[in-house]
Amino acid sequence: MTVLVTGGAGYIGSHMALELTDAGERVVVLDNLTTGFRWAVPPKATLVVGDVADEKLVGEIIADHGIKAIIHFAGSIVVPDSVTDPLGYYHNNTVKSRALMAAAVAGGVPHFIFSSTAAVYGNPGEEPVREDAILKPMSPYGTSKLMTELMLADTAAAHDFSYVALRYFNVAGADPQGRSGQSTPRATHLIKVACEAATGKRAGMQVFGTDYPTVDGTCVRDYIHVSDLARAHLAALKYLRAGNKSDVFNCGYSRGYSVQQVIDAVKTATGRDFKVDLSERRAGDPAAIVAATDKIRETLGWQPKHDDINNIVAQAFAWEEHLAQFKKCG
Numbered sequence: 001m002t003v004l005v006t007g008g009a010g011y012i013g014s015h016m017a018l019e020l021t022d023a024g025e026r027v028v029v030l031d032n033l034t035t036g037f038r039w040a041v042p043p044k045a046t047l048v049v050g051d052v053a054d055e056k057l058v059g060e061i062i063a064d065h066g067i068k069a070i071i072h073f074a075g076s077i078v079v080p081d082s083v084t085d086p087l088g089y090y091h092n093n094t095v096k097s098r099a100l101m102a103a104a105v106a107g108g109v110p111h112f113i114f115s116s117t118a119a120v121y122g123n124p125g126e127e128p129v130r131e132d133a134i135l136k137p138m139s140p141y142g143t144s145k146l147m148t149e150l151m152l153a154d155t156a157a158a159h160d161f162s163y164v165a166l167r168y169f170n171v172a173g174a175d176p177q178g179r180s181g182q183s184t185p186r187a188t189h190l191i192k193v194a195c196e197a198a199t200g201k202r203a204g205m206q207v208f209g210t211d212y213p214t215v216d217g218t219c220v221r222d223y224i225h226v227s228d229l230a231r232a233h234l235a236a237l238k239y240l241r242a243g244n245k246s247d248v249f250n251c252g253y254s255r256g257y258s259v260q261q262v263i264d265a266v267k268t269a270t271g272r273d274f275k276v277d278l279s280e281r282r283a284g285d286p287a288a289i290v291a292a293t294d295k296i297r298e299t300l301g302w303q304p305k306h307d308d309i310n311n312i313v314a315q316a317f318a319w320e321e322h323l324a325q326f327k328k329c330g
């Protein structure tokens with residue numbers, strides 16, 4: 001019973017591959033290495049370099065390795081890029097997911113776990129936001145993921161195929177054993193940017209918006225440790241293998257931190273000060289988005305192990321220092 005992990009050379013996918021191989025599962029990673037790294041694939045996993053939309057290749061992988069579950073991470077994730085290149089995002093995230101699903105159905109793969117996002121909610125105005133809230137994405141990125149959720153639901157209704165879609169809130173941190181972490185060169189995510197400022201890789205950083213109706217005027221987000229997120233997928237896999245019905249779950253901690261609180265946590269955890277400029281709002285940012293997590297806790301039996309913002313930022317910083325060292329050596 002081998003698991004196919006698409007995008008397994010990327011940030012979240014590589015943590016998933018580690019979690020699976022640590023649990024003794026056989027893993028094949030399919031990644032086209034456009035944003036992923038060969039080194040990020042665990043030694044115990046098999047890497048196939050290729051595209052998720054290559055139905056012939058995916059069909060061969062399914063047959064050759066006896067794939068019984070697919071965990072699909074491969075895709076594009078930069079929200080502002082999706083605004084300037086919507087068709088690129090619909091192609092990469094929606095059209096290619098459709099091809100992967102078609103290969104899964106043709107190959108008789110019964111289970112599918114999909115990387116969805118809190119961006120499907122848009123600006124929910126409800127805190128915490130539940131899975132049954134109205135879905136109103138504010139970017140092509142969010143819409144591209146929502147369209148895939150809809151295709152999954154229709155596919156599950158028509159075929160012997162069950163799925164779980166996990167809606168990620170703000171994913172952060174790094175493998176506690178230091179084996180992987182967020183390595184994307186053009187970072188836009190808050191904790192990564194703040195850690196780069198703490199290492200001196202960038203001269204400073206900006207806070208986007210200080211006039212939101214929140215605790216201190218800066219945006220509030222629910223930050224989940226990447227290893228807890230990977231464990232949520234393991235719980236979803238167990239749930240599907242036990243014959244349970246397709247469903248959608250939020251992945252977060254039900255606890256929000258403001259941008260300012262996160263920056264303070266990075267400064268405290270690292271003992272480094274860096275320049276922070278207060279600037280204008282970034283287009284499309286909801287004021288606050290925090291996950292309701294009773295559903296995933298009750299239905300999948302998932303419990304976080306790393307729900308500690310200080311630890312999350314400390315591990316993200318340790319990874320940033322590792323990358324800086326790696327570059328010096330490499």
Ligand code: UDP
Nearest residue numbers: 188189190193205206207208219259282285
């Ligand atoms: N943010 C910021 N400065 C940065 C990067 C992000 O103030 O350099 C803010 C951003 O405006 C948002 C929050 O931090 O309010 C989280 O942004 P991120 O891009 O990490 O995740 P998002 O919530 O957009 O998915």
